[in-house]
Amino acid sequence: MKKALLVHPADNVAVVTEEVAAGEQVEYDREGETVILTAAELVPVYHKIALRTLQKGEAVVKYGEIIGQAVCIIGKGNHVHCHNTDSFAIS
Amino acid sequence: MTDTKEPLSFQGYRRPDGRAGIRNHILILPASVCASDTAEQIARQVEGAVSFHNQTGCSQVPSDMQYTMDVLAGFAANPNVYGTIVIALGCENCQCDLVVDAIRERTCKPLVSLVIQHEGGTIRTVEKAVRIARNMAAEASMAVKETISVSELILATECGGSDPTSGLAANPVIGCLCDRIIAAGGTAILSETTEFIGAEKILAKRAANQEVHDRILDIVARYEEHFRRNGENVRRGNPSPGNKEGGITTLEEKSLGCIHKGGSTEIKAVFDYGKQIPVTQKGLVIMDTPGNDPSSIAGMLAGGAQVCVFSSGRGTPLGSPIAPVIKITGNAGTWAVMEDNIDFDASSVITENRKPEDLSADLYQMLLSVCSGRLTKAELLGFTETAVMRACNYV
Numbered sequence: 001m002k003k004a005l006l007v008h009p010a011d012n013v014a015v016v017t018e019e020v021a022a023g024e025q026v027e028y029d030r031e032g033e034t035v036i037l038t039a040a041e042l043v044p045v046y047h048k049i050a051l052r053t054l055q056k057g058e059a060v061v062k063y064g065e066i067i068g069q070a071v072c073i074i075g076k077g078n079h080v081h082c083h084n085t086d087s088f089a090i091s
Numbered sequence: 092m093t094d095t096k097e098p099l100s101f102q103g104y105r106r107p108d109g110r111a112g113i114r115n116h117i118l119i120l121p122a123s124v125c126a127s128d129t130a131e132q133i134a135r136q137v138e139g140a141v142s143f144h145n146q147t148g149c150s151q152v153p154s155d156m157q158y159t160m161d162v163l164a165g166f167a168a169n170p171n172v173y174g175t176i177v178i179a180l181g182c183e184n185c186q187c188d189l190v191v192d193a194i195r196e197r198t199c200k201p202l203v204s205l206v207i208q209h210e211g212g213t214i215r216t217v218e219k220a221v222r223i224a225r226n227m228a229a230e231a232s233m234a235v236k237e238t239i240s241v242s243e244l245i246l247a248t249e250c251g252g253s254d255p256t257s258g259l260a261a262n263p264v265i266g267c268l269c270d271r272i273i274a275a276g277g278t279a280i281l282s283e284t285t286e287f288i289g290a291e292k293i294l295a296k297r298a299a300n301q302e303v304h305d306r307i308l309d310i311v312a313r314y315e316e317h318f319r320r321n322g323e324n325v326r327r328g329n330p331s332p333g334n335k336e337g338g339i340t341t342l343e344e345k346s347l348g349c350i351h352k353g354g355s356t357e358i359k360a361v362f363d364y365g366k367q368i369p370v371t372q373k374g375l376v377i378m379d380t381p382g383n384d385p386s387s388i389a390g391m392l393a394g395g396a397q398v399c400v401f402s403s404g405r406g407t408p409l410g411s412p413i414a415p416v417i418k419i420t421g422n423a424g425t426w427a428v429m430e431d432n433i434d435f436d437a438s439s440v441i442t443e444n445r446k447p448e449d450l451s452a453d454l455y456q457m458l459l460s461v462c463s464g465r466l467t468k469a470e471l472l473g474f475t476e477t478a479v480m481r482a483c484n485y486v
Contacts, residue, residue, distance in 0.1 A: 005259055005441060015259055015338065017441045029444055046255035047338035060340075063258075063351065065293050067344040080340065087289070087341035 001036075004028040004049055008064035013048040013080050015062075020049070026077075040077035048080040060085050097455070099275050101462035103239035103397075104170070108198045110370060111239040112170030113397045113462045116141045116413055117227050119220070120167055120175050122190050123148025123183035129213045130178040136217075137224040139231060141412040143477040149183035155482035156184050161365030162479045164193035165393020167202065168367065171413050173231035174201030176220055181208030197367050201227055236463075242276030244462065245368060247391035247399035247414075248352045249282060251384035254404030255337045258348020260421025260440035260447070261402035267451030268400060268458065269354035269375060278368065279375050280391050281353030284314045285382040288325055289342030290350055299357045299374075306361040310379040352402060353377075364480050365393040384409050385478035388416065398462060400454070408432045409476055410469025415461050418468060419454065434468050 004014035006028045014028045020039045026049060027036045035051075043049045048062065054074040059066040068085045078084070104112040119142040121130035127144045134142035147159040163185065167175040175194065179187035187206050194202055203223050210216040248265055250257055269279035287294055291311040298304035318325050330339045339345045359374040368376065378394055380387035384407065388399050392414050399416045401409065406429030410416050420426050423438035435454055439445040461467060 003444070005444070007259065007263070015255070044338065046259070048340070062344060063347040065290075065343070065347055067347060068341040081338070082335060082340055085340050087343060 002026045002039075006030055006051075007062055010061055010064045012051050012054060012061045014051055015046055016043050016049055017045065019043070019045045038077050040075055041079050043079045050074045050076055050078045050080050052076050054080075097271075097275075097452075098459060099241045100238045101241070101459045102236040102464065103462060104173070104234050105237055105239070106170050106198070106200055108168070108200060110170035110198075110395065111243040111397070112172070113464075114171035114414065115139065115173050115231050115234055116171055117224050117231060118142070118167060118172045118175040118413060119224065120163060120177045120190070121145040121148070122163065122177055122179035122185045122187055125149065125180040125183060126178045126207060129207055129216055132213070132217050133176070133178065133220040133224060136221045137228050139228040140224050141475065143412045143475045145477070145479070147479045147481070148185040150485040151184050152483060152486060158364055158480045158482065159185055160189065160193050162389050162393045163190050164197050165365050165367060165395070166389075166413055167194040168197035168200070169392055169395060169397070169413050171397055172200065173234065174227045175203075176224055176227070177202070177204035178216065178220060179204065179206045181206045201230070203227075239462075240276070241272060241459070242373070243370070244272055244277040244398070245394070245396040246272050246277065246279045246458075247282065247388060247394075247396035248280060248401075249384055249388055249391075249399055249416075250286075250349055250352060250402040251382075251409070252403040252405035252407040253349070254422060254425075255339065256421035256425075256438065256441060257402050257404040258345075258351060260437045261404065261419045262348060262351040262421075263447035264419065264421075264437045264440065264450045264454055265352040265400050265402055266354040267448045268454050269352070270356060271451060271455050273354065273356050273374050276373060278373050279354065280362075280368070280378050280394065280396055281350065281358070281375060282378045282380040282387045282391055283349060283382045284310050284379050285325065286346055286349040287311050288315065288329075288346060290346030293343070293347065294350055294358070297358050299359045303358055303361055307358065307377065310361060310377075314379075362394060364390045368394045368396075370395075381480050383478065383480075385476050386480045389477050389479060398458065400458070402437075403433070406432055408469065408472065408474060410467070410472065410474030412475035412477060415467040416469050417454075417458065417461055432468050432472075
């Protein structure tokens, strides 16, 4: 079983602590409870995996804070990165 | 947050100005780059004396020179210093009497000054200064340690050589340490303004009042404007390709990883670079410093911080002449290969799913033992690298 780290209970993404291949199961701890999800695609080490489906325009939350928005629909178990998430901070 | 059985004191030195130190150094303080080699020769000859290479102190416009003056005065006033011998060349911008006056505004501790051009060159200056430093060191050696409350600690925080583990493990552990120190009545400094960029609005929401809120946005805006005047936009190309490869998607995410090391409490005040933090200032404060490690740490130590906790994913050797710098990594591989330079391993947050709060209890114990005299890796190696923030190029 591969592992991921949920940084803050309010987060909708977790960080995988080793590379995860498509179809592999990933477990993470949510306030003492172990949660398991299946990776929909390859997620490189220390990259983010979606813990639930994120609609286009929805906030991506890590550290309990908004780190950007989904630029398209992101499925549960998908790799969350520059190809589907954009910053609010670039001016 | 803080266990009731957690020790709340350490053994330190009470200074005549009322502040509490954790080291007992004689500082040989070079007023400028031109006095730095001489200062080093003096410090090498006296047990307990420390110095560093000051790359500034001359050829500076007033705003730039002020940063140097604040670091010089702040280092002399830092409570880890028993007394100071200022070594000036004589013709520099940071004139000896200006440096002495600036030190006297901050502290009443032992202070002597020598000007190389008045003494008749390096060798005469070294001979005279070594005798003075020797006598000062003999006095300092008789200082008796006493029990000091953690509430008198000012903890500096820094991150450098960051990688994805910094934001996941090391910085959250430092953040929990800050929360502990603050719960015990102490002070913690969050620094590195350039690394707030993108998360400044999130940070400003944690301000204790409107003035602090506006100041946080202002220091970020001023820093960005500074780069813009030089034709640079720090938001562009940030996060860097290397950051993105490591898994950082947006600038907000990158900055959030950095500001994590300040913990979760509200931000009480914002201090300009190198300005003295009053002993009455408690809680989490921000100091406006660069992301550059040696100059950021120098600013906080000039502010009166006695100790620094520094996270590094890649592993960095940096130390300070006047304060212990406790190095921490969240990267198990870095700990394995860089243990000579790193004091604390926080990688079990990632490898064993340990809670940052639990690890911060161990880091707190290490911090207290360092405050009571335990030497850090950087101290054992004798590292003293120091830099000063710059406003612009040399004249």
